[in-house]
Amino acid sequence: MRLKKALDRSARPGDGKIRTAERDMVTLGIAIAAVILFVGTGSTLMPKIVEAWFFGGRSPDLLLTNAMLLNIALLLFGWRRYKDLREEVQVRRQAEERARELSERDPLTGCLNRRSGPPAIEALRASLAPSGEEIAVMMIDLDNFKQINDLNGHQMGDMVLTTIASRIANALPNGGILARIGGDEFVCAAPFQFGAHEEIQDLVATIVHKVSAPISANGMTVETTVSIGIARTDRPFGQSTGAETQPADTNALIHRADVAMYQAKKRGRNRSCWFEPQMEDELRFRNELEAGIRAGVQAGEFVPYYEQQIDLETGELTGFEMLARWQSPRYGLVSPEIFIPIAEEIDLIGELSEQLIRQALEDAKEWDASLTLSVNISPVQLRDPWFAQKLLQLLVESGFPANRLEIEITETSLHENMGAVRSIVTSLKNQGIQISLDDFGTGYSSLSQLRSLPFDRLKIDRSFVSELSRDGDGKALIEAIVALGKGLSLPVTAEGIESSEVLSQLQGIGQMKGQGYLYGRPEDAETTRKRLESQNMLRAPHPSPALGERKAS
Numbered sequence: 066m067r068l069k070k071a072l073d074r075s076a077r078p079g080d081g082k083i084r085t086a087e088r089d090m091v092t093l094g095i096a097i098a099a100v101i102l103f104v105g106t107g108s109t110l111m112p113k114i115v116e117a118w119f120f121g122g123r124s125p126d127l128l129l130t131n132a133m134l135l136n137i138a139l140l141l142f143g144w145r146r147y148k149d150l151r152e153e154v155q156v157r158r159q160a161e162e163r164a165r166e167l168s169e170r171d172p173l174t175g176c177l178n179r180r181s182g183p184p185a186i187e188a189l190r191a192s193l194a195p196s197g198e199e200i201a202v203m204m205i206d207l208d209n210f211k212q213i214n215d216l217n218g219h220q221m222g223d224m225v226l227t228t229i230a231s232r233i234a235n236a237l238p239n240g241g242i243l244a245r246i247g248g249d250e251f252v253c254a255a256p257f258q259f260g261a262h263e264e265i266q267d268l269v270a271t272i273v274h275k276v277s278a279p280i281s282a283n284g285m286t287v288e289t290t291v292s293i294g295i296a297r298t299d300r301p302f303g304q305s306t307g308a309e310t311q312p313a314d315t316n317a318l319i320h321r322a323d324v325a326m327y328q329a330k331k332r333g334r335n336r337s338c339w340f341e342p343q344m345e346d347e348l349r350f351r352n353e354l355e356a357g358i359r360a361g362v363q364a365g366e367f368v369p370y371y372e373q374q375i376d377l378e379t380g381e382l383t384g385f386e387m388l389a390r391w392q393s394p395r396y397g398l399v400s401p402e403i404f405i406p407i408a409e410e411i412d413l414i415g416e417l418s419e420q421l422i423r424q425a426l427e428d429a430k431e432w433d434a435s436l437t438l439s440v441n442i443s444p445v446q447l448r449d450p451w452f453a454q455k456l457l458q459l460l461v462e463s464g465f466p467a468n469r470l471e472i473e474i475t476e477t478s479l480h481e482n483m484g485a486v487r488s489i490v491t492s493l494k495n496q497g498i499q500i501s502l503d504d505f506g507t508g509y510s511s512l513s514q515l516r517s518l519p520f521d522r523l524k525i526d527r528s529f530v531s532e533l534s535r536d537g538d539g540k541a542l543i544e545a546i547v548a549l550g551k552g553l554s555l556p557v558t559a560e561g562i563e564s565s566e567v568l569s570q571l572q573g574i575g576q577m578k579g580q581g582y583l584y585g586r587p588e589d590a591e592t593t594r595k596r597l598e599s600q601n602m603l604r605a606p607h608p609s610p611a612l613g614e615r616k617a618s
Contacts, residue, residue: 171245173223174230182244186254187315189242190298198256201265202315204294204322205233205272208334210249217285224282225289232275236268252319262297269293269337277335290335294326297340324348355411357393358404362417366392369425370587374439374558374580377572382602384437384471386580387425388587389417405443414443419455426463426470428590433602439471441503444478447485453492460496467497473524475503479514487518494519501558506546515553523550527561527581533570540570547575 169181177185190200207213207229214222226249233251234243241255257264273291280287296318321340327348329338361367371385391399408414422440429438446452460467472493479486490500501522502515506529525546532539543559550557559571562581571579588596597603 174227174245176230176234176251177242177244179244179246182242182246182252183315183319185242185244186252186318189240189254189256190315193256197259199259199298200254200256200318201262201268201295201297202252202254202318202322203265203269203272204319204326205251205253206292206326206330207249208290208292208330210289213287213289217287221282221285221287225280225287228280229276229289229291232278233272236272236275238268252322257297265295265297266337269295273335273337292326292329292334293337294322294324294329295337295339296321296325321345351407354404354407357395358391358408358411358413358417361391361393362413362420365420366394367417367421368392368589369421369428370589371425371428371593372580372587373584374437374578375584377559377568377579378576382436382600383578384439384469385429385432385593386439386473387421387441389421390587390589409443409445412445414445415449415452418443418446419459422456423459423463424590426459426465428593429469430463430465431594431603432597433604434466434469436597436602437469437471437499438465439473439501441473441475444475447474447478447489448482450485450488453489456493456498457496460498468499471499471501471522473501473503476505476507479518483514490518490520506542515549515555520555522558523555524558524560530559530561530567530571530581531563533567534564540574543571544574547577551575 169177171178176182186200186202193200207225210222210225213225226245230243230245230251233253234241237243237253238255241253243251243253245251255265255268272293276289276291280289298318324344325338325340328344329336332338368390369387370390372388373382374384374386375381376383389401389405391401391404393399405414408417425438425440429436432438442452449455456472457467460470474486474490494500499521500519501524502518502520503524504526505523507526523546525543529539529542529546533543547557549555556577557575558578558580560580562568562571562579562583564583567581568579568583571577594603
């Protein structure tokens, strides 16, 4: 055991290198000594050896001859060791070069990586400074790359990344730099003459065009698009004068290009966008909203509001649609048009929606049994295979009747994953929940989709209803939708009724439900309860058992 410990202690890191260095020093000493001996003895001995061999002279002293031969052997040994050392140094240099390359290059695409990209851009910028040229930094992000990976596999995803990187590199001018700084994010820099921004615009257009070409591999074909944000070193786009005219450093340029790329995504993807100073304020506000939404969900700041649904023929109240509102201590009452898209992007819509539905079911338990509750479902929630089970669990917890709950699914969600939507809708229908197709007419649903999915109602999009007051084609469209619903035995609800004129035209088209500001704006739970109480449409409380009955129990 002691011997093993001693051996373990002796095998410390670096010991091999130390012993090698010691042997190299010994070898060098032997070689130097051999050279000195050879010079010292060879100058007198070599002439005698030559004379003895060629002219028959007296042979030199045997001891000196052996010593010289030993010197020659030592010199050969030293030369051999020197050659080995050179080869070892060369191999070590190649290994170090490979390690440096791996530390600076992305192993998949061969581009510079996050570590080496910004310094390379800074070096390019410094080299152009004497000539007066500027550089443009472009942040490039592949649109919907996660979907490409999910649908086609990671091998195809890797092929897409390598192909896109190659296409971008080929589009860059001489001296351009390309780096991959994230999963599907690239940053590149290109020089241009001061003020010649059209050069960069043409370059960006070329990149967009080349990237959009189909990519085929393993029997599959993928078409990709990119969103590009652009920042430049002279000054922000559109700003000719002002305080912010000093060139930004490289990290600031990359940040600005990233901000501009986010704006390109926001404006519809597959496009480019130059950085403008106000974009940073928008992004900062967006980040504040994200943080506020996350904190608000935990603090219960999101509350349900209720919009009345009316039978247009009788004028009777038939139910309510739940609408989300954010009662923010900082921003006040925030509309869902602001926070719902953000909650979907940050993958918080599921938790937020479940919180609202749970509260709405508790509120609706007090309503008259003739009233229904409609709830909008985000397309993001329909991607959750457990959504139906979660909703049924909420119904069980609240005790709210399933046949009084109506789930509204937007028409555009049908095109994302028809199989998943069919499974969820069927599961909910089997439990007695009603299913409505919301915003009908905007998503181009086919008749086969309407027949294959067990919908209970069609909701006409408010954009069609609003056209009734402008003498447009809205009436003809609504008549067609009502006729289609009648043919498929699907009742219709019209959204966005805001005037008596629109109401009158809808009543002339056919029997349907309606909702809109004509009947009042959405109200919170307490105001809704008071409205129902005034109309005697609250459930009668269960009579409390008599004292004797309680004691008996």
